[in-house]
Amino acid sequence: MNIQQYLLESFKKYKDDNALFTYNTYYTYNQLAELSYKLADTILSIKYIKQPVIIAGSRSLYTHAAICGALIAGSYYTPLNETFPVERNVNIIKLSNAKIIILDYTDFLCYEEVLNNLHDYHIICPVEQYDYLSEKFPNHTFYTAKKYNNKFLSVEKDDTAYLLFTSGSTGIPKGIKISHYNLSSYIQAFVKRNSVTNHDKIMQMNDLTFDLSIHSIFLSFLFGACLYVPDNSCKINPNKFIITNEITHILMVPSSLTIMRKLRLLKSNSFQSMKYIAFCGEALPFNNAVLMAEAAPNAKLENIYGPTEATIACTYFEFNKNTKELTEYTGSMPIGKAYDGMEVFLIDEDKNIINNSVGQIVLSGKQLAKGYINNEVQTKAKFIKIDNKDCYLTGDLGRYVNGALVFLGRNDAQVQIRGYRVEIYEIENAISKIENIVSNAVIPTPVNSITYENLTAFITVKDDNIDTYQIKSILSQTLPDYMVPNKYIILDNMPLNSNGKIDRNQLKNMIK
Amino acid sequence: MDSRNIKEIIFKIFAENNINIDNINEDDSLIAKGILDSMAFVNILLTIEEELDIEIDFENIDINSIVTIKNLCDIVSKMIQ
Numbered sequence: 042m043n044i045q046q047y048l049l050e051s052f053k054k055y056k057d058d059n060a061l062f063t064y065n066t067y068y069t070y071n072q073l074a075e076l077s078y079k080l081a082d083t084i085l086s087i088k089y090i091k092q093p094v095i096i097a098g099s100r101s102l103y104t105h106a107a108i109c110g111a112l113i114a115g116s117y118y119t120p121l122n123e124t125f126p127v128e129r130n131v132n133i134i135k136l137s138n139a140k141i142i143i144l145d146y147t148d149f150l151c152y153e154e155v156l157n158n159l160h161d162y163h164i165i166c167p168v169e170q171y172d173y174l175s176e177k178f179p180n181h182t183f184y185t186a187k188k189y190n191n192k193f194l195s196v197e198k199d200d201t202a203y204l205l206f207t208s209g210s211t212g213i214p215k216g217i218k219i220s221h222y223n224l225s226s227y228i229q230a231f232v233k234r235n236s237v238t239n240h241d242k243i244m245q246m247n248d249l250t251f252d253l254s255i256h257s258i259f260l261s262f263l264f265g266a267c268l269y270v271p272d273n274s275c276k277i278n279p280n281k282f283i284i285t286n287e288i289t290h291i292l293m294v295p296s297s298l299t300i301m302r303k304l305r306l307l308k309s310n311s312f313q314s315m316k317y318i319a320f321c322g323e324a325l326p327f328n329n330a331v332l333m334a335e336a337a338p339n340a341k342l343e344n345i346y347g348p349t350e351a352t353i354a355c356t357y358f359e360f361n362k363n364t365k366e367l368t369e370y371t372g373s374m375p376i377g378k379a380y381d382g383m384e385v386f387l388i389d390e391d392k393n394i395i396n397n398s399v400g401q402i403v404l405s406g407k408q409l410a411k412g413y414i415n416n417e418v419q420t421k422a423k424f425i426k427i428d429n430k431d432c433y434l435t436g437d438l439g440r441y442v443n444g445a446l447v448f449l450g451r452n453d454a455q456v457q458i459r460g461y462r463v464e465i466y467e468i469e470n471a472i473s474k475i476e477n478i479v480s481n482a483v484i485p486t487p488v489n490s491i492t493y494e495n496l497t498a499f500i501t502v503k504d505d506n507i508d509t510y511q512i513k514s515i516l517s518q519t520l521p522d523y524m525v526p527n528k529y530i531i532l533d534n535m536p537l538n539s540n541g542k543i544d545r546n547q548l549k550n551m552i553k
Numbered sequence: 554m555d556s557r558n559i560k561e562i563i564f565k566i567f568a569e570n571n572i573n574i575d576n577i578n579e580d581d582s583l584i585a586k587g588i589l590d591s592m593a594f595v596n597i598l599l600t601i602e603e604e605l606d607i608e609i610d611f612e613n614i615d616i617n618s619i620v621t622i623k624n625l626c627d628i629v630s631k632m633i634q
Contacts, residue, residue, distance in 0.1 A: 272617075273584065273585060275617050276591060277584065277591035277594060277595065277616055277617070277620070278595075278611065278616040278617075280611070280612070280616075281615055281616075281617075296592065299592075300591060300592060300595050303595050303596075303599060304595060304598075304611040304616070305611060305612075306611055306612065308612075311612075501596070504603065533569075533570045533593070533596055533600070534570065534589075534592055534593035534596045535592060537592055
């Protein structure tokens with residue numbers, strides 16, 4: 042089976058059920074299907090081939106139908122992000138080789154600058170935007186979604202479903218194509234463990250450019266659930282949205298959980314409607330996770346882990362309010378074991394498989410992409426064969442504790458300080474245990490050198506009743522001297538990137 | 554404390570956090586306008602609570618409705634009176 046067939050079947054099956062709630066309006070599967078078919082038909086009438094389609098939108102019915110329409114046409118989609126700099130959006134369009142853009146300008150605020158930076162694209166837009174857009178941008182050709190009676194191109198399992206870009210260290214985004222086989226393997230493994238029905242309400246917390254969005258979108262649309270898309274400001278505090286709409290499923294980054302804790306919202310039994318909660322995207326602080334387990338007494342909770350290269354997530358760890366914290370977890374919730382159809386193992390620096398110590402996390406199996414579309418060097422470095430199996434080197438470190446994999450941070454977070462090998466993550470965990478500290482990040486200094494001398498800790502605190510002297514002396518009790526940061530900078534806010542993770546580059550710039 | 558003072562205090566807190574709101578329309582959403590991110594906004598709210606010795610009822614106040622300067626000042630003023 043592939044996602045195209047799944048979608049077509051689901052659209053036939055769920056008809057009058059709600060498919061989408063966005064901008065305070067409900068839309069049924071019939072409404073979503075009708076627009077998706079027209080968009081698919083229009084894509085194929087522009088060019089009758091399998092091709093990339095750019096999605097310039099964020100939350101509207103039109104945008105979601107565009108995603109479905111691209112897949113139903115047998116094509117694949119690449120989303121833009123209205124919060125990205127114009128240059129990055131333009132870059133993504135060019136790197137994707139797409140010639141077709143589906144645009145809902147009410148849903149994509151920076152459309153003007155993006156379109157002005159392009160020439161000769163085929164742009165499909167809502168009927169009511171057609172006159173305005175075609176007059177304003179004569180250098181592009183505009184279309185509205187119509188019925189042309191094209192036969193949808195049938196999808197083979199290795200055909201691409203979506204193409205996402207992740208930041209490359211050189212500044213040029215790296216493109217990752219995920220196939221229908223990859224994505225359906227993810228979905229199948231997920232629903233084998235967890236249930237999704239047409240009575241469920243799934244909240245979409247993530248931007249379309251972040252692959253966690255794909256989890257929520259397709260678990261909804263393939264199983265008849267309703268996808269709830271909040272507006273951006275609601276992401277600050279999903280509390281009220283969850284309770285008002287009786288959300289049943291959610292996938293969030295641990296930073297969102299930190300915000301909820303700060304706002305004193307993780308109270309026992311406050312999220313009665315929740316049936317499934319997953320965390321993904323960064324290390325999940327153990328104590329916050331347990332607070333959520335108490336706040337959502339009817340929910341099954343999982344910490345899931347995985348890079349975009351291996352389709353959304355590929356390991357899981359189920360926990361509840363009674364899960365015991367072991368010291369070897371170093372303050373975070375384990376990431377557990379591999380999804381069905383995937384294998385996860387650890388290797389040492391010589392790429393030998395190891396079991397009993399810290400090693401790099403390596404992934405293999407059905408969800409693995411084939412490489413980067415535009416970066417042969419990185420593809421060769423990261424997608425390698427081990428024991429004759431196709432593998433992906435994550436660059437993340439892990440270790441097995443009682444059979445559960447524990448995430449220990451990035452490989453490149455391992456540095457030499459004055460000759461000693463230091464895991465930055467271990468220091469950050471030690472700092473996070475100090476009372477009064479809300480979040481922290483440790484940066485080796487001098488920044489951007491090969492040999493480091495010292496460490497600078499950036500911290501945010503609950504109140505000012507703690508000084509850096511105290512922090513240093515507490516750390517000295519548990520860490521060797523060379524691991525105790527010599528400099529402490531108390532920030533009012535930890536800078537975050539667009540995915541909600543701590544932005545280490547910004548922190549480095551503060552030191553310079 | 555009248556509402557003008559409260560506004561001054563709130564402006565001062567933003568300034569102390571290196572967030573410039575001088576040229577912002579009072580009805581603009583600070584987050585949608587990209588003035589600050591959600592984590593930063595939450596931290597500002599916690600600082601306001603602390604400085605004015607109030608406790609905002611985050612469970613019942615829709616946080617999305619206080620993300621503009623005007624609404625933020627209004628709600629804080631109401632709590633003080």
